[in-house]
Amino acid sequence: MTSNIRPFIFLFLLVFTISAEAQIQTALPISKESETDIRSYSGIISEQYANGSPSLWKTLKNGKAEGLWLEWYLDGTLRYRANWKNSMGEGKWEYFHPNGKLRSESFYMEDRAFGISRSYYENGQLQSDVTYANDEKVGVEYVYKTDGTLQDRRRYENGIEVIDQAQLFEQGKISTNQNNEWGINFTPDGNTAYFTRRDVTTNQKRIYVTTKNEKGWSEPKIAPFSASEDESAFINSQGTKLFFASCRPLLNNNSSKNTDMNIWVMNKQGNEWSIPQPLSDTINKLMKADNVWPENYEAGPITDKEGNLYYWTKGAYSKATNLFYAELKSDGTFEKPTELIEPSDNTFFDSAPCLSSDGNLLFFASDNRPNSWGTDLFYSKKVNGKWSKPKNMSIAINSYSDDSFPSFSPDGKYFFFSSNRAGNKDTSGELTWDLYYIETRFLMLKN
Structure with missing residues (x-):
């Protein structure tokens, strides 16, 4: 029975050690953009509106965009959330309407759009849906009206629109x-x-x-x-x-x-x-x-x-x-x-x-x-x-x-x-x- 307990003890000690090391890492400095040399700064830039609500949160590494970036509207509603790596878009990017509903979502690899990109109306209804590959539209893009009915459909090959059905x-x-x-x-x-x-x-x-x-x-x-x-x-x-x-x-x-x-x-x-x-x-x-x-x-x-x-x-x-x-x-x-x-x-x-x-x-x-x-x-x-x-x-x-x-x-x-x-x-x-x-x-x- 003792031999069966040992693997669990080892796993617990490993997790504890990793967590402890993570907690004692040096915290990133937080500054305003006006207080730093933005060209070489490593840390967090945090800005606020005059009313005290947050306006901007972004991370820099040696002056380059890195990690999570956030922006807010004046009333504190999130406007923008994105991920960066070496000043290039990397991962999911989101924009939000002033009412807090999602306005658009897309994905990036080395600053190039990949995968499904969608946009939405303020009522939450899907507005458009298209797929990107290497920053170019591919396949079929659908555009909808505010009531959800299809308004337009377009096909793309290597970013160029293909007229595969009669259109004006x-x-x-x-x-x-x-x-x-x-x-x-x-x-x-x-x-x-x-x-x-x-x-x-x-x-x-x-x-x-x-x-x-x-x-x-x-x-x-x-x-x-x-x-x-x-x-x-x-x-x-x-x-x-x-x-x-x-x-x-x-x-x-x-x-x-x-x-x-x-x-x-x-x-x-x-x-x-x-x-x-x-x-x-x-x-x-x-x-x-x-x-x-x-x-x-x-x-x-x-x-x-x-x-x-x-x-x-x-x-x-x-x-x-x-x-x-x-x-x-x-x-x-x-x-x-x-x-x-x-x-x-x-x-x-x-x-x-x-x-x-x-x-x-x-x-x-x-x-x-x-x-x-x-x-x-x-x-x-x-x-x-x-x-x-x-x-x-x-x-x-x-x-x-x-x-x-x-x-x-x-x-x-x-x-x-x-x-x-x-x-x-x-x-x-x-x-x-x-x-x-x-x-x-x-x-x-x-x-």
Whole structure:
């Protein structure tokens, strides 16, 4: 029995000895910052407010932050609690609201954020939740409203935001709640963008331009050439031509209707665009008095890398709109257009064509196709020179609202489109369109 007691006695003596040694260590000096040479000081800095309540408690070692730091509000409520090692954040950091509730918590290793970081509202409700690795956001960040409902969700890779689901493009500046915006297109360098906006105040439909610099996108302005009911600007891949659709009168051959949409083009001359010129009557058709939309209505121009033209207008055998193709001739004009019966089929209203950078995928909008919800985006693949049966772009893009006007960034990284899914309405009660974007790799296209 005696032999069984000995280990416990030894353990007791060991613990007692360690505790005793800890208690006889020299206590750290406590001073005010004004009383020390802060550059070399080792000890505790303690400060108080004029009312006597503590304001600051921090530990220094040879002038460097070390150990626990505390700060208080004037009423004695803790404001900040953090841990340091050799003047670098190490361990848990916390900030508190004036009411004493936790405002944020995060973790550091050698002054770099690691692990889960959270922030909270004054009512204690979680505000945001994200994970850090080596001081960079990774994974999904969730942002909540004060009532706990999800407000935003963003994904990060190596600290860079990944646009893995459709979100508003330049909300409040380019995508606005009150106006309609659609059909964005970029110059080859990606630093200038043109898009269409119908202003809620004037009800004018114009093409707007915005430029990008180190501070971001500039406030959009009406493009100098846009002076009528204009839309759907498109810059070719060489940056030498800008096409757009307009209801402005054709030169020396005016239509009897002010809704006669036609395709116009400008050439780049130095740093400026030339005066707009309409395409020939091979493409543009006059809308006559007895015509009913979409007869002789040409819109949505784009070109492929070879300069061949795609656009949309009324199909030959129905009241629906179809996609058309016109080959570029050596003299710069276009051959007689060919109706793309596939992917169009004279049954649905197809519009807003867009090509992938390699020209092998054709995207477009279509109304009321099977397995769609109103206006949806579809795509077709070029196989042996012909376009395949179109497929719905699925829930990665399409919503229960209307979705249209596809386009790509010049580098192909981002896919843009317009939608009225936000639910905003103009003064007449109609849903307004906004510009959205998503990284192309998340489009979930099927073969």
